[in-house]
Amino acid sequence: MQDIKGTVRQYILQNFLMGDMGVQLKDDQSFLDHHIIDSTGFIELVTFLESTWNIRIQDEEMIPENLDSLDSIERFVRSKT
Amino acid sequence: MLLHEWLETHARERPSSVALVCDCDRYTYRDIDERAEHLAATLQAHGLRRGDRIAIYMDNCAEAVISIFAALKAGAVFMPVNPQTKADKLTYLLNDSGARALLSHGSLQEIVAAAARNATNLVALIMAQPTSPTVAGHTVVTFAAATSAEASSFQVPPTIDQDLASIIYTSGSTGEPKGVMLSHLNMTSAATSISTYLGLRHDDIIFNVLPLAFDYGLYQLLMASRVGATLVLHRSLAFPIKILEAMARERITVLPFVPTAFSMVLNMSSLKSFDLSALRIVTNTAAALSEAHIRAIRAAFPQARLFSMYGLTECKRVTYLPPEQLDIRPMSVGRGMPNEEVWLVDENGQRLPNGSVGELVVRGSNVMRGYWNKPEETAARLKPGEIPGERVLYSGDIFRTDAEGYLYFVARKDDIIKSRGEKVSPREVENVLYQIEGVLEAAVIGVPDPVLGQAVKAFLVLKPGHATTEREVIRYCLAHLENFMAPKHVEFVPQLPRTDTGKISKRGLS
Numbered sequence: 001m002q003d004i005k006g007t008v009r010q011y012i013l014q015n016f017l018m019g020d021m022g023v024q025l026k027d028d029q030s031f032l033d034h035h036i037i038d039s040t041g042f043i044e045l046v047t048f049l050e051s052t053w054n055i056r057i058q059d060e061e062m063i064p065e066n067l068d069s070l071d072s073i074e075r076f077v078r079s080k081t
Numbered sequence: 082m083l084l085h086e087w088l089e090t091h092a093r094e095r096p097s098s099v100a101l102v103c104d105c106d107r108y109t110y111r112d113i114d115e116r117a118e119h120l121a122a123t124l125q126a127h128g129l130r131r132g133d134r135i136a137i138y139m140d141n142c143a144e145a146v147i148s149i150f151a152a153l154k155a156g157a158v159f160m161p162v163n164p165q166t167k168a169d170k171l172t173y174l175l176n177d178s179g180a181r182a183l184l185s186h187g188s189l190q191e192i193v194a195a196a197a198r199n200a201t202n203l204v205a206l207i208m209a210q211p212t213s214p215t216v217a218g219h220t221v222v223t224f225a226a227a228t229s230a231e232a233s234s235f236q237v238p239p240t241i242d243q244d245l246a247s248i249i250y251t252s253g254s255t256g257e258p259k260g261v262m263l264s265h266l267n268m269t270s271a272a273t274s275i276s277t278y279l280g281l282r283h284d285d286i287i288f289n290v291l292p293l294a295f296d297y298g299l300y301q302l303l304m305a306s307r308v309g310a311t312l313v314l315h316r317s318l319a320f321p322i323k324i325l326e327a328m329a330r331e332r333i334t335v336l337p338f339v340p341t342a343f344s345m346v347l348n349m350s351s352l353k354s355f356d357l358s359a360l361r362i363v364t365n366t367a368a369a370l371s372e373a374h375i376r377a378i379r380a381a382f383p384q385a386r387l388f389s390m391y392g393l394t395e396c397k398r399v400t401y402l403p404p405e406q407l408d409i410r411p412m413s414v415g416r417g418m419p420n421e422e423v424w425l426v427d428e429n430g431q432r433l434p435n436g437s438v439g440e441l442v443v444r445g446s447n448v449m450r451g452y453w454n455k456p457e458e459t460a461a462r463l464k465p466g467e468i469p470g471e472r473v474l475y476s477g478d479i480f481r482t483d484a485e486g487y488l489y490f491v492a493r494k495d496d497i498i499k500s501r502g503e504k505v506s507p508r509e510v511e512n513v514l515y516q517i518e519g520v521l522e523a524a525v526i527g528v529p530d531p532v533l534g535q536a537v538k539a540f541l542v543l544k545p546g547h548a549t550t551e552r553e554v555i556r557y558c559l560a561h562l563e564n565f566m567a568p569k570h571v572e573f574v575p576q577l578p579r580t581d582t583g584k585i586s587k588r589g590l591s
Contacts, residue, residue, distance in 0.1 A: 017559075033140075038165065040564075059321070062322060063323065
């Protein structure tokens, strides 16, 4: 399996973050608490995860426990693939 | 009547009633009142005086609620700042208002530090869960210490209802945000009128996911405090399933939303599996609902009364459509609210009869005192009324009326974009686009979007030899603007259309 965290980190750096903020993005940092991704950004993130790993994310799975940090995304994507 | 006196009355008369639910924590009216008074004492001990501005740069959380009431108790003017605000703009807001205190939380500390370095008037920095003991040369006071019972003794200031209670910044067509000055009288008047026509009660449980920095989000708190209801504060629209869970768990009776929020929640496939039968009032503001939206909301919440409303920060609320009128004139935003007069005028300021098209004018105790330190902008909006000395608000919005005086939105007089229910100034976005290396010309417009209402779209002409991508442009904007202001679409064009005088013309762009 590819490096899930690295791929998502790259996606977030390319799409949402600039300069210092990107360098400091920690694996367990909440995207929401730190205003890295907002409500429409999460919809884009879900689309990215679905297309990159060829998975289908249900409405019920769109919860912070699955999506709100690099750590939680890695856990979640692993469980789906 | 002062804006914080409702809270104080309930804290005295029904101290153990739940005022606030936040992340499953519950706070009674007494809890909020006591902590706010301790914080007010701390602010006074730091030299804050009647009339001083206090910036509250926080997500929706209990600390934000306590801070608002503390500022009011201290006789100060609270200034709610959207937590999506980036450092440059935060600096501008702090300096423009001359804010002497800033309250925030640790997750925003980096931005606070960058802004505080250049904020010349700050004397107090209070942070919930700070990540370091000093910020930009200021010793950070923790929120816990500032609200503890050991805080200094509190002196009741001689505030009257003509004093400013709040300054709320709003986007202006010049690109420079304007601070809307609202007195205690302005805000108690608006909160009283709105909660009266909605029929809010002390046993209501009001859900609020709209930011407290957005005026209708703020008014949920103020109206809950007026009637002694419970406010359930939620932080973000990002996870709609969490919203539905909270609504069902707390037996929510009042749901204030904006069209984008309705779109996100009504699209959930599991909506029907949640018991939302306690819901009795649903309100919409910030942008008009489509007829399809109205049908979907009524199908989802058949027992609830749906209020379509229209307003602007400068007077909070202008109109509402009584729910029984929704089938008769679904596209109307209704008529003026209690204790307020509204009418349309032509270009010469003459009143127009029903059945006309013109600019909407508002008269009432809810109309702002003006824009902070902006006399010209104030004079353009607040003009003499019929009674000598009185000023009435020219809304800048064009409406038409039907034969019975019900209002229908036609257009704005300026080019402000409404995206996700928030105002976006094209000039403010263009100013940031021009900072990107290689950008020669920029033009920003709003384009229709099924979820956002309008999406922000940028047209860019690059200097010869420069290249960039849509995503890089968006990313740059996200780093410098509130997220809702960043363009959703970027189109690179060889040139922009011009007027006869050579100015960039947005006509024909889409």
